[in-house]
Amino acid sequence: MKKYPYTEKKDTRSGFGAGLLEAGKKNPEVVALCADLTGSLKMDAFEKEFPNRFFQIGIAEANMMGIAAGLTIGGKIPFTGTFANFSTGRVYDQIRQSIVYSGKNVKICASHAGITLGEDGATHQILEDIGMMRMLPGMVVINPADYNQTKAATLAIAEYDGPVYLRFGRPVVPVFTPADQKFEIGKAISFNDGADVSIFATGHLLWKAIEAGEILASKGIEADIINIHTIKPLDVEAVLKSVRKTQCVVTAEEHQIHGGLGDAIAHVLSQHYPAPQEFIGVKDVFGESGTPEQLMKKYGLEAENIVAAVEKVMSRKKQELSHS
Amino acid sequence: MKTINELEKIASQVRSDIVRQVHLANSGHPGGSLGCADFLVALYFHQMKYNSASFSMDGKQEDLFFLSNGHISPLFYSVLARAGYFNVSELSTFRKIDTRLQGHPTTHEGLPGIRVASGSLGQGLSVAIGAALAKKLDGDKQLVYCLCGDGEMEEGQVWEAIMYAGAKKVDNVIATVDVNHQQIDGSIEHVLPYGDLRPKFESFGWTVINMNGNNMAETVAGLEKAKAETGKGKPVAILMKTEMGQGVDFMMGSHKWHGVAPNAEQTQKALAQLEETLGDF
Numbered sequence: 001m002k003k004y005p006y007t008e009k010k011d012t013r014s015g016f017g018a019g020l021l022e023a024g025k026k027n028p029e030v031v032a033l034c035a036d037l038t039g040s041l042k043m044d045a046f047e048k049e050f051p052n053r054f055f056q057i058g059i060a061e062a063n064m065m066g067i068a069a070g071l072t073i074g075g076k077i078p079f080t081g082t083f084a085n086f087s088t089g090r091v092y093d094q095i096r097q098s099i100v101y102s103g104k105n106v107k108i109c110a111s112h113a114g115i116t117l118g119e120d121g122a123t124h125q126i127l128e129d130i131g132m133m134r135m136l137p138g139m140v141v142i143n144p145a146d147y148n149q150t151k152a153a154t155l156a157i158a159e160y161d162g163p164v165y166l167r168f169g170r171p172v173v174p175v176f177t178p179a180d181q182k183f184e185i186g187k188a189i190s191f192n193d194g195a196d197v198s199i200f201a202t203g204h205l206l207w208k209a210i211e212a213g214e215i216l217a218s219k220g221i222e223a224d225i226i227n228i229h230t231i232k233p234l235d236v237e238a239v240l241k242s243v244r245k246t247q248c249v250v251t252a253e254e255h256q257i258h259g260g261l262g263d264a265i266a267h268v269l270s271q272h273y274p275a276p277q278e279f280i281g282v283k284d285v286f287g288e289s290g291t292p293e294q295l296m297k298k299y300g301l302e303a304e305n306i307v308a309a310v311e312k313v314m315s316r317k318k319q320e321l322s323h324s
Numbered sequence: 325m326k327t328i329n330e331l332e333k334i335a336s337q338v339r340s341d342i343v344r345q346v347h348l349a350n351s352g353h354p355g356g357s358l359g360c361a362d363f364l365v366a367l368y369f370h371q372m373k374y375n376s377a378s379f380s381m382d383g384k385q386e387d388l389f390f391l392s393n394g395h396i397s398p399l400f401y402s403v404l405a406r407a408g409y410f411n412v413s414e415l416s417t418f419r420k421i422d423t424r425l426q427g428h429p430t431t432h433e434g435l436p437g438i439r440v441a442s443g444s445l446g447q448g449l450s451v452a453i454g455a456a457l458a459k460k461l462d463g464d465k466q467l468v469y470c471l472c473g474d475g476e477m478e479e480g481q482v483w484e485a486i487m488y489a490g491a492k493k494v495d496n497v498i499a500t501v502d503v504n505h506q507q508i509d510g511s512i513e514h515v516l517p518y519g520d521l522r523p524k525f526e527s528f529g530w531t532v533i534n535m536n537g538n539n540m541a542e543t544v545a546g547l548e549k550a551k552a553e554t555g556k557g558k559p560v561a562i563l564m565k566t567e568m569g570q571g572v573d574f575m576m577g578s579h580k581w582h583g584v585a586p587n588a589e590q591t592q593k594a595l596a597q598l599e600e601t602l603g604d605f
Contacts, residue, residue: 062450102432
């Protein structure tokens with residue numbers, strides 16, 4: 001198992017804020033809109049540097065999505081910022097009609113995704129957003145793993161022409177990917193080579209997968225750990241290459257098990273290479289108040305849950321092999 | 325510069341196009357389309373500056389128009405075709421399989437002249453404001469126009485947009501509300517009365533102009549007045565009185581022709597009331 005030492009923990013939303021500022025310096029067409037959550041989204045630096053290119057919309061997310069769509073007419077590259085809940089479910093029809101169906105170059109940037117939003121509780125803890133966004137034809141859906149990857153993704157989407165959903169979170173998580181990385185939309189990244197099981201992880205669950213990989217290694221199991229930062233378009237080739245080698249799969253995401261990364265992988269496998277799969281995610285229930293750490297444990301998103309899922313899926317692999 | 329009489333003739337042809345499109349498709353929305361025909365003809369053949377020969381999505385140094393109540397697409401398509409955005413013969417494909425003239429307007433099929441999809445109500449004014457903000461950033465002095473239905477005022481997003489444009493002084497937007505007092509289930513008064521729109525717009529910081537949208541001379545004058553009010557720190561609203569079904573006597577006076585296609589006999593009866601001036605498609 002490869003080692004991923006880290007020296008600090010940072011929030012992914014700060015990676016977004018840093019990336020947005022840099023994207024704004026690189027390209028004068030980059031503009032930003034926020035619905036009264038500038039501090040939470042870490043958009044303050046952009047606002048300070050480019051006051052004329054920052055639009056405070058107020059608590060009116062539907063209007064924000066429409067204004068963003070309009071700003072693209074004239075060549076602007078708008079980044080909208082609010083919580084993931086208000087970036088998706090609240091404004092699904094605006095995104096669908098005015099942005100994605102209309103082919104508008106809007107970057108929907110969503111913080112505080114999932115249960116690790118914590119104490120605010122289930123009203124704010126959206127766990128269905130990846131599903132909603134990946135159902136839209138032509139939408140790009142990205143869920144980066146740490147500060148550095150979020151920053152790199154923010155810069156990459158500024159250069160991509162088309163609608164994008166970029167999802168990140170509130171809590172601090174280990175910074176373990178390179179600061180100088182080049183982010184390639186739709187390209188999976190291998191974090192460990194192994195032949196026993198494929199673990200596909202997105203967002204900060206990648207770190208949990210790495211922790212799980214260390215535990216598994218101590219038990220003599222080598223996991224093929226792959227980071228799927230782009231859930232759509234999915235890196236089908238990387239998924240199939242890994243599963244052909246390992247014959248079984250665990251997916252890990254801070255999202256409902258319905259509609260997210262797990263479903264996306266299962267969809268590919270069922271068509272091209274059926275294999276036993278276990279799903280780490282929130283299991284068709286709403287979240288609740290608590291600290292991020294408490295919630296990750298209670299809802300089964302920890303390394304130990306991934307380890308248990310690996311052991312289960314590997315036993316299924318053996319059973320199915322013995323049947324053949 | 326076209327005379328009022330010339331504009332009226334174009335409007336008559338556009339109304340004829342609307343009736344024929346909806347009849348041929350056996351579906352669509354003739355009522356509001358007929359009601360707003362004078363307005364859209366005045367906008368495209370008198371008021372706006374644009375380049376229909378070479379459509380660009382960005383529309384820099386052009387005036388832009390956004391149709392928020394996308395169901396009056398037969399009107400929009402007729403005016404765009406007559407203005408030179410695409411061939412008039414394409415109107416015969418309205419709502420048919422593989423057409424660029426979808427039931428509601430869309431950019432998705434690449435029809436020149438359309439800059440955003442609309443149909444799901446309440447979204448167009450926000451988009452128009454965004455386009456107006458882009459023009460301000462670019463120092464582009466041309467204007468952005470938007471048309472909404474009065475039933476559409478029941479959508480909450482419209483009021484988010486009205487609040488924003490007033491508060492942020494987006495004074496290069498002219499939003500017209502088609503005040504015909506009709507919606508699908510009946511009159512506005514029957515479904516959900518919106519009260520007096522003028523003080524609502526004014527209290528959000530807009531300049532408000534009343535206009536008769538079924539008299540070409542008054543429509544042209546109203547649009548010119550609205551344009552003169554732009555650039556003064558306030559967005560401009562035109563409350564445009566129209567009659568749903570205007571120009572076809574049996575379609576006027578009720579909500580019943582909001583979304584119903586005329587049969588062959590009704591179509592002939594309607595066309596007999598509309599002078600053909602530019603050639604049918």
